[in-house]
Amino acid sequence: MSKFKKWVIVLIISSAAFCITCCSSMIALSYPDTRAELGMSQEVATLGLSLYVLGMGFFPLLLGPLSEFYGRRPIYNISFLLFVVWNFPVAFAHNTETWLIGRFFAGSCGAAFLSVAGGSVSDIFAPAEIGAPMGVYTASPFLGPVGGPIISGFINQHLDWRWTWWVTIIWAAVELVLLFFLVPETYLPAKLLRKAKKLRKAGRTDVKAPMELDERSVPRVIATSCTRPFEILATEPMALALCIWTAILLGILYMSFSAWGIVYGAYGFSTQLKGLSFLGLGIGVILGACGHPIWAYYYRRVAEKTGERPPPEEHLRKGLVGAVLCPVSLFWFAFTTYTSVHWSVSEVASVFFGIGCIWSFQATFTYLVDAFRPVAASAMAANSAMRSSFAAGFPLFTSQMFARLGTQWALALCGFLTLAMVPFPFLFFKYGARYRRGSKFANTA
Numbered sequence: 001m002s003k004f005k006k007w008v009i010v011l012i013i014s015s016a017a018f019c020i021t022c023c024s025s026m027i028a029l030s031y032p033d034t035r036a037e038l039g040m041s042q043e044v045a046t047l048g049l050s051l052y053v054l055g056m057g058f059f060p061l062l063l064g065p066l067s068e069f070y071g072r073r074p075i076y077n078i079s080f081l082l083f084v085v086w087n088f089p090v091a092f093a094h095n096t097e098t099w100l101i102g103r104f105f106a107g108s109c110g111a112a113f114l115s116v117a118g119g120s121v122s123d124i125f126a127p128a129e130i131g132a133p134m135g136v137y138t139a140s141p142f143l144g145p146v147g148g149p150i151i152s153g154f155i156n157q158h159l160d161w162r163w164t165w166w167v168t169i170i171w172a173a174v175e176l177v178l179l180f181f182l183v184p185e186t187y188l189p190a191k192l193l194r195k196a197k198k199l200r201k202a203g204r205t206d207v208k209a210p211m212e213l214d215e216r217s218v219p220r221v222i223a224t225s226c227t228r229p230f231e232i233l234a235t236e237p238m239a240l241a242l243c244i245w246t247a248i249l250l251g252i253l254y255m256s257f258s259a260w261g262i263v264y265g266a267y268g269f270s271t272q273l274k275g276l277s278f279l280g281l282g283i284g285v286i287l288g289a290c291g292h293p294i295w296a297y298y299y300r301r302v303a304e305k306t307g308e309r310p311p312p313e314e315h316l317r318k319g320l321v322g323a324v325l326c327p328v329s330l331f332w333f334a335f336t337t338y339t340s341v342h343w344s345v346s347e348v349a350s351v352f353f354g355i356g357c358i359w360s361f362q363a364t365f366t367y368l369v370d371a372f373r374p375v376a377a378s379a380m381a382a383n384s385a386m387r388s389s390f391a392a393g394f395p396l397f398t399s400q401m402f403a404r405l406g407t408q409w410a411l412a413l414c415g416f417l418t419l420a421m422v423p424f425p426f427l428f429f430k431y432g433a434r435y436r437r438g439s440k441f442a443n444t445a
Helices: 003-038 042-070 072-092 096-124 131-158 162-182 188-201 218-235 237-265 271-276 279-290 292-306 312-334 343-371 373-405 407-420 423-437
Strands: none
Touching (some): 003 072, 003 096, 003 131, 003 237, 003 271, 042 072, 096 131, 131 162, 131 271, 131 279, 131 343, 218 237, 218 373, 237 271, 237 312, 237 407, 237 423, 279 343, 292 312, 312 343, 312 423, 343 373, 373 407
16 A cells, blocks of 8 residues: 555544544534524533533443454444434434434444544554654544634534534535545455455355454453453553543543633633634644654654663653643633733643643553553543543533632632642653553553
């Protein structure tokens, strides 16, 4: 496969992941008109966001392992088709129940795609080449939630709220066509299975693919996929602490979809300007993703110095900076949201929060995969489930918290939460190897 074709696949997969995660937050600026037409409270409207994110976090536990039996391409096409289908009830809903059910299943079907998309990137690139394409892919699901309010702001400023979902359906349908025609099967065992079937049709009765020799049953693999992530959280304090850290960050990110409207509404921003206020976060995520060569340089330098593969803890280096940037930027943001201070000052703070978030997420993901290599998929599933739980829960109390504490202290409370997590990446960076030696699941090499 040519390098050009590989990058076409990466860009299509990344844009599809961006579409799914963008859909999660596009709802934020459609709340007022949706509530008025369907007759729901602010809390019920926020459930539309929470249920979508909850589906994104937990359905991969059920559907992720299916790629081991059927390959990645069927999961892509079926899950994305269902993602398009379940957005129709959201767009055409005439009651709250239909709207909420559509949101939940749209998020769930989108999650099935996300659960296998990253694997395709690692399928088609060699380890030495994977840094840049994986950087592009991992940035897209975090740019999506930031891009959602920007797109939604322009739509809801000028059109009916239903256009938010009609645009989503059109966009997702285009992505589905691109996936179907331009993204082939990349999972090697599935490709070998297809080749073995062709050879048997040609008369080679002695040929069998590794997937056909796998004696595991689908229910058994799904049961393991559903239980092992929680076993890791219950027995591995290091994994639990890192998952809580990233869960708090994602919870705050999803809280911002209501909080930014409160903050910049005080400045008299219109709907589309409230959406554009997320540009700072988006710029931060992009800058953070572009910083990959810096951390790759440090990783190579350690490898050259020791003459061997660096320990998993080296992946946490960027997380040390991210862990400090997040509380600093949140306190900066919190106490510059007074209307007497120009809005651009707090907007600059959100850039640094975006950088801190993406570095914290990337550090945690790469560390969990490397440190828990024998059960990497389960470790990442544990992280996904906990992140989604926090991201679903935080928006539900945002309005009440801001009303009770006031804008500045509500945001400061978020800063204190991230401040409490600062010691953990530093502790694991220094003592992680010692901890892994006594771990049940962690890689001790």
